[in-house]
Amino acid sequence: MGLFRGASVEGLVRVTDLTDDFYEFYEDTYELAGSATNKRYKLGQKIKVVVDSTDKIMRTIDFKPAE
Secondary structure, three states: OOOEEEOOOOEEEEHOOOOOEEEEEEEEOOOEEEOOOOOEEEOOOOOOEEEEEEEOOOOOEEEEEEO
Protein backbone atom coordinates (compact mmCIF):
# COMPACT_ATOMS: atom_id res chain seq x y z
CA MET A 1 0.00 0.00 0.00
CA GLY A 2 1.30 3.50 -0.79
CA LEU A 3 0.81 6.63 -2.81
CA PHE A 4 1.54 6.57 -6.51
CA ARG A 5 3.43 9.41 -8.15
CA GLY A 6 2.95 9.90 -11.87
CA ALA A 7 4.33 12.40 -14.38
CA SER A 8 7.07 11.77 -16.91
CA VAL A 9 8.05 8.99 -14.51
CA GLU A 10 6.02 6.90 -12.12
CA GLY A 11 7.04 5.63 -8.72
CA LEU A 12 5.81 4.83 -5.26
CA VAL A 13 5.76 6.71 -1.97
CA ARG A 14 5.60 3.89 0.55
CA VAL A 15 3.34 4.31 3.57
CA THR A 16 6.23 3.09 5.72
CA ASP A 17 8.20 6.15 4.55
CA LEU A 18 5.57 8.50 5.98
CA THR A 19 7.40 8.67 9.31
CA ASP A 20 6.00 11.92 10.68
CA ASP A 21 2.82 10.23 11.95
CA PHE A 22 0.85 6.98 12.05
CA TYR A 23 -1.41 6.99 8.98
CA GLU A 24 -4.71 5.19 8.65
CA PHE A 25 -6.31 4.40 5.30
CA TYR A 26 -9.98 5.28 4.82
CA GLU A 27 -11.32 3.24 1.94
CA ASP A 28 -14.58 5.18 1.59
CA THR A 29 -12.73 8.45 0.84
CA TYR A 30 -9.51 6.92 -0.56
CA GLU A 31 -7.28 8.87 1.80
CA LEU A 32 -4.56 8.41 4.37
CA ALA A 33 -4.98 10.43 7.56
CA GLY A 34 -2.37 11.01 10.24
CA SER A 35 -3.71 10.14 13.69
CA ALA A 36 -1.73 12.86 15.53
CA THR A 37 -1.29 15.57 12.90
CA ASN A 38 -4.49 14.95 10.89
CA LYS A 39 -2.35 15.44 7.76
CA ARG A 40 -4.21 13.90 4.83
CA TYR A 41 -3.18 12.42 1.51
CA LYS A 42 -6.02 11.85 -0.95
CA LEU A 43 -6.14 9.88 -4.17
CA GLY A 44 -5.06 12.15 -7.03
CA GLN A 45 -3.61 14.81 -4.73
CA LYS A 46 -0.41 16.45 -5.99
CA ILE A 47 2.52 16.30 -3.60
CA LYS A 48 6.19 17.23 -3.87
CA VAL A 49 8.55 14.27 -3.67
CA VAL A 50 12.25 13.44 -3.76
CA VAL A 51 13.77 10.27 -5.18
CA ASP A 52 14.61 7.80 -2.43
CA SER A 53 15.85 4.84 -4.47
CA THR A 54 15.84 3.27 -7.91
CA ASP A 55 16.17 -0.27 -9.19
CA LYS A 56 17.36 -0.59 -12.79
CA ILE A 57 16.65 -4.32 -12.94
CA MET A 58 13.10 -4.07 -11.56
CA ARG A 59 12.64 -0.71 -13.30
CA THR A 60 11.17 0.93 -10.20
CA ILE A 61 11.57 4.30 -8.50
CA ASP A 62 10.75 4.91 -4.85
CA PHE A 63 9.98 8.42 -3.64
CA LYS A 64 9.70 10.13 -0.26
CA PRO A 65 7.62 13.20 0.45
CA ALA A 66 9.67 16.41 0.20
CA GLU A 67 9.85 18.15 3.55
